[in-house]
Amino acid sequence: MKLVREQLRAVFADAGCRGWVRAERIDGVGPTVDLEGDDPVVAASVWKLVLLVATSRAFDEGRLTATDPVRLVPAQCSPGPTGISSCADPVTMSWRDVARSMITVSDNAAADALLGAVGLDALTNVIDSLRLENTRIVGGTQTLGDQIVHDTGRLSTDEAVGLLASNYTVIDSAGFDPAYTSSTTPRDINVVLRAIWSDTAASPAQCSYMRTVLTQQVWPHRIRSGIPFPDVQVAGKTGTIGPIRNEVAVVSFPGEHPVAISVFTRAARMDLFLPLVDRAIGAAARIAVTAVRQAPHSGTP
Structure with missing residues (x-):
């Protein structure tokens, strides 16, 4: 696997970024590709995967009813470029479809x-149990x-993101440091994915629901860009x-x-759009997944 790690480093260096990778079979059999997979990294929206598990457990336990309707007013919601906050009018949908949109x-x-x-305690319970x-x-x-608004001295998230996206400034944010924001490791997130696919993250019915939702992610520009085959399923979650x-x-496959x-x-x-990095994620995924698929299953990394 040493050659694989060298290939991964070359992909990230060519794209002008650092990279952390871990790939392994869901059943835990065979080799693992690991490039600094135990290093803390900024989760960004990947944290929503843990929230998805917590929500599914709430459905199982009856603390939240999946089909109950909830009315959300965009002007009162957290800002974002997609989903409910981009709507002009109040939105009513079931809790399970709120999770789907997430x-x-x-x-x-x-x-x-x-x-x-x-509640945040439900996420802590997922973290502890897994x-x-x-x-x-x-x-x-x-x-x-709120963190990046504070760090930049702006008045809104949009203003803060716009300032941070400028390469003519030297402003940084604690939101980009895993020591100060929501963080994880590639190893930990693979544990979550494996639990969902093995029906141990929640009930089998809820794990099936989570797998279905993850296959419906609309973004094709990262991992899917490196594995574009129509008969191969890519079920995932981005973070930016x-x-x-x-x-x-x-x-x-x-x-x-x-x-x-x-x-x-x-x-x-800090550009808002970095297609070279997006493509590097796809290339890294292709290299790592191919190595796991093709390597003898008696070997070690």
């Missing part, structure tokens, strides 16, 4: 509505937005804030055991 379009308003419903030793969630998207671009997923892949990056630039 994952499929990375809906910040949906995420914070769910976090308010299940033994995610290096995962910490300090709050939702509103918390992160400032220089941070991530994606975690389960990749399923026909007739093969699915592979969990987590790719986290931090770019040297």
Whole structure:
């Protein structure tokens, strides 16, 4: 696997970013590709995967009814470029579809509505029960937005993000440092993915629901860009804030055991759009997943 790690480093260096990767079969059999997979990284919207598990457990336990309607007013919601906060009028949908929007379009308003419903302690319980030793969630998207507004001295999240996206400034934010914001590791996130795919994260019915929702994510520009085959399923969740671009997923080739892949990056630039880094995530995923699929299953990394 040494050559694989060298290939991964070259991909990230060429894209002008740092990268952290871990790939392994869902059943835990065979080799693992690991590039600094135990290092703390900024979760960005990948934290919503833990919230999805907490929400599914709330459905199981009856603390939240999946089909109950909830009315959300965009002007009162956490800001974001997609989902409920981009609507002009109040939206009514079921809790399970609020969770679906949170994952499929990375809906910040949906995420914070769910976090308010299940509570931060529910996420801590998921972290403890799955033994995610290096995962910490300090709050939702509103918390992160407030942090970057504070760090930049702006009046709104949009203004703060716009300032941080300028490469003519030297302003940084604690929201981009895993020591001060919601953070995880590639290893921990693979544990979450494996639990969902093995029906141990929640009930089998809720795990099936989570798998379905993760297959419905609309973004094709990261992991899917490196694995574009129509008969291969990529079920995942992105995360983006400032220089941070991530994606975690389960990749399923026909007739093969699915592979969990987590790719986290931090770019040297702060541009709103960094297609070179997006493509690097896809290239890294292709390299890592291919290595796991093709390596002898008796070997070690």
